Amino acid sequence: MGLSARVVILAVLGLSLALYCGVDPFKHSPIADSPGFAAHRVPLPPWSDVPVERDARNLLQRSEVKFFNEVQGPESLVFDPQGRGPYTGVADGRVLFWDRHSWTDFAYTSNNRSELCSFKPSPLSYLKNEHICGRPLGLRFDKKTGDLYIADAYFGLMKVGPKGGLATSLVTEVEGVPLRFTNDLDMDGEDNIYFTDSSTVYQRRNFLQLVFSGEDSGRLLKYNTVTKESKVLRRNLQFPNGVSMSKDKSFFLFCEGSIGRLSRYWLKGEKAGTSEVFAILPGFPDNVRTNQNGDFWVAVHCRRSMYAYINGLYPRLRTFLLRLPIPAKFHYLMQAGGRLHAIVMKYSPEGKILDVLEDNEGKVVRAVSEVEEKDGKLWLGSVLMPFVAVYQLDSSN
Numbered sequence: 336m337g338l339s340a341r342v343v344i345l346a347v348l349g350l351s352l353a354l355y356c357g358v359d360p361f362k363h364s365p366i367a368d369s370p371g372f373a374a375h376r377v378p379l380p381p382w383s384d385v386p387v388e389r390d391a392r393n394l395l396q397r398s399e400v401k402f403f404n405e406v407q408g409p410e411s412l413v414f415d416p417q418g419r420g421p422y423t424g425v426a427d428g429r430v431l432f433w434d435r436h437s438w439t440d441f442a443y444t445s446n447n448r449s450e451l452c453s454f455k456p457s458p459l460s461y462l463k464n465e466h467i468c469g470r471p472l473g474l475r476f477d478k479k480t481g482d483l484y485i486a487d488a489y490f491g492l493m494k495v496g497p498k499g500g501l502a503t504s505l506v507t508e509v510e511g512v513p514l515r516f517t518n519d520l521d522m523d524g525e526d527n528i529y530f531t532d533s534s535t536v537y538q539r540r541n542f543l544q545l546v547f548s549g550e551d552s553g554r555l556l557k558y559n560t561v562t563k564e565s566k567v568l569r570r571n572l573q574f575p576n577g578v579s580m581s582k583d584k585s586f587f588l589f590c591e592g593s594i595g596r597l598s599r600y601w602l603k604g605e606k607a608g609t610s611e612v613f614a615i616l617p618g619f620p621d622n623v624r625t626n627q628n629g630d631f632w633v634a635v636h637c638r639r640s641m642y643a644y645i646n647g648l649y650p651r652l653r654t655f656l657l658r659l660p661i662p663a664k665f666h667y668l669m670q671a672g673g674r675l676h677a678i679v680m681k682y683s684p685e686g687k688i689l690d691v692l693e694d695n696e697g698k699v700v701r702a703v704s705e706v707e708e709k710d711g712k713l714w715l716g717s718v719l720m721p722f723v724a725v726y727q728l729d730s731s732n
């Protein structure tokens with residue numbers, strides 16, 4: 336075969352591949368179903384700023400796996416003002432309560448529950464009907480009233496009394512823009528609730544598209560329970576997620592999922608109303624929670640891989656890769672460096688890393704959404720797992 340024939344064959348092959356990827360006739364590409372998909376640049380910090388601290392002993396593997404298949408996708412774990420619980424929101428839209436013997440139904444967010452919301456084999460299999468069944472993500476008790484505040488991904492900011500039942504809606508839109516992916520909240524004890532709407536474009540059931548797009552319509556919001564007014568504190572955020580008040584209530588932290596950092600929003604002092612970077616995280620944060628000491632536990636969904644880093648910086652490359660007929664799951668795993676693995680980090684109120692615990696092999700704790708510290712134990716919830724993991728602090732010694 337002559338050189339020119341080879342060139343022609345290669346050109347034809349290349350063209351066919353480009354055409355196939357461009358047209359994707361079998362709809363295998365992760366963005367095939369979202370015609371409006373646009374990849375945004377993620378302004379990542381220099382690679383050298385990403386923390387390198389590791390838990391070489393993989394201490395999270397020593398966690399106890401509890402309630403296997405009794406709780407599907409428990410994101411947030413809270414204890415009530417009497418210390419009872421935990422309570423957790425699960426994939427079928429209920430908030431469950433552990434009464435020390437069994438799980439009972441405590442509350443729900445949808446007034447339209449049906450057999451669509453009944454038991455399914457895995458947390459992800461509920462995604463299709465979440466907009467009907469509800470999806471309670473962030474949970475917080477008001478310590479004075481015993482009311483439970485709920486950030487429901489679909490129904491917005493809600494509240495239910497100490498006896499539970501159907502939650503009532505508090506906020507469904509802010510400054511004229513509907514909440515589309517309400518994610519987490521915390522309160523200052525002075526009638527203010529700070530909460531996040533992760534996107535005004537994508538709902539939670541399309542969270543992979545949100546992850547892949549790096550889309551920046553997320554908002555940090557405030558609601559006053561007395562005046563019933565809400566307002567936008569920060570907009571154009573890329574997947575804002577967890578929120579947690581500092582112990583002295585002079586600031587709160589919020590997670591920015593796509594960039595992978597914690598930001599600090601000042602409530603008191605000279606810098607009140609301003610925000611700044613608090614810490615760069617090694618991966619994609621979900622929730623953050625403050626312990627009794629005033630330190631912050633952050634749940635991190637996997638260490639960012641170099642693949643994810645480059646994809647974040649170059650949206651055109653990302654779009655090209657996402658057009659390839661490769662399943663979404665594969666792209667997701669590549670971002671996570673090949674396998675799901677959980678990392679939890681503890682920060683001081685000054686932003687210093689105090690502790691890193693991980694299961695780098697994803698053997699026991701493959702994913703983590705929240706870390707709640709109580710009585711020397713870490714309660715680890717995850718939207719992706721059918722259990723709660725409990726880690727005994729100091730079990731390292």
Ligand SMILES: *[C@@H]1O[C@H](CO)[C@@H](O)[C@H](O)[C@H]1NC(C)=O
Binds near residue numbers: 447448451467
């Ligand atoms: C109520 O649920 C049914 C399915 O069980 C669904 O078809 C309908 O759209 C829902 N109504 C509302 C208002 O969400």
